Amino acid sequence: xxxxxxxxxxxxxxxxxxxxxxxxxxxxxxxxxxxxxxxxxxxxxxxxxxxxxxxxxxxxxxxxxxxxxxxxxxxxxxxxxxxxxxxxxxxxxxxxxxxxxxxxxxxxxxxxxxxxxxxxxxxxxxxxxxxxxxxxxxxxxxxxxxxxxxxxxxxxxxxxxxxxxxxxxxxxxxxxxxxxxxxxxxxxxxxxxxxxxxxxxxxxxxxxx
Numbered sequence: 001x002x003x004x005x006x007x008x009x010x011x012x013x014x015x016x017x018x019x020x021x022x023x024x025x026x027x028x029x030x031x032x033x034x035x036x037x038x039x040x041x042x043x044x045x046x047x048x049x050x051x052x053x054x055x056x057x058x059x060x061x062x063x064x065x066x067x068x069x070x071x072x073x074x075x076x077x078x079x080x081x082x083x084x085x086x087x088x089x090x091x092x093x094x095x096x097x098x099x100x101x102x103x104x105x106x107x108x109x110x111x112x113x114x115x116x117x118x119x120x121x122x123x124x125x126x127x128x129x130x131x132x133x134x135x136x137x138x139x140x141x142x143x144x145x146x147x148x149x150x151x152x153x154x155x156x157x158x159x160x161x162x163x164x165x166x167x168x169x170x171x172x173x174x175x176x177x178x179x180x181x182x183x184x185x186x187x188x189x190x191x192x193x194x195x196x197x198x199x200x201x202x203x204x205x206x207x208x209x
Contacts (some may be wrong), residue, residue, distance in 0.1 A: 001194070003060045004061045005030065005064050005076065006047055007018050010066055010103075013029075013062075015187040019188055044046070047065060048085070051086060059194075060197075061090065061095070062196045063095050067079075073125055077136055084145070088142045094144065095145075095193060098134060098147045099130035101119070101126070101131060105171050113127075114131065140201075146199045147202075147204070147208060148205070152182050153180040155180065158184065158185070160185060161185055164186075164189050164206050164207065171205070172205055172207045173207065174209070
């Protein structure tokens with residue numbers, strides 16, 4: 001399997017690359033500057049400069065793009081749109097590192113995590129930007145995408161346990177009533193999905209056991 005990780009120098013990207021390399025996959029890191037991931041193959045290019053030719057021949061492209069400041073939040077939509085455009089009509093699957101704020105908290109799917117009274121105000125603009133990108137992604141019937149939301153408490157330095165629970169569109173709690181996942185365990189779930197490809201044009205979610 002040939003796999004490319006876009007924004008492989010980020011915290012999530014590096015762990016996703018590490019997990020894929022450990023499983024013996026053929027991994028290419030796509031980065032804007034010197035590669036800091038475990039990948040030995042590198043495309044040194046900005047995400048927005050990528051072309052269809054750059055991503056030709058890959059079985060899976062993983063989008064680990066992240067933007068956090070107010071002025072860059074709209075890039076969640078434009079970055080995903082660009083990747084979709086250059087993968088349009090191709091067999092290459094696009095897996096997206098998503099957000100938790102858009103997970104539903106009721107069976108009717110009318111209320112999201114970010115709508116709750118306890119959701120921190122500081123994260124609301126990010127949640128809204130990522131929810132917008134997901135909504136736009138849902139319209140892309142020409143791309144084999146999968147959007148993978150982490151648990152509400154997404155821990156960059158959390159331990160790798162090797163276990164996780166696979167959920168769907170709704171916020172899933174573990175046996176302790178928690179919504180938590182480490183970046184390392186999320187990376188395991190991401191590579192599992194890359195290998196299996198069971199959720200084309202679906203949003204799934206991940207929580208620690």
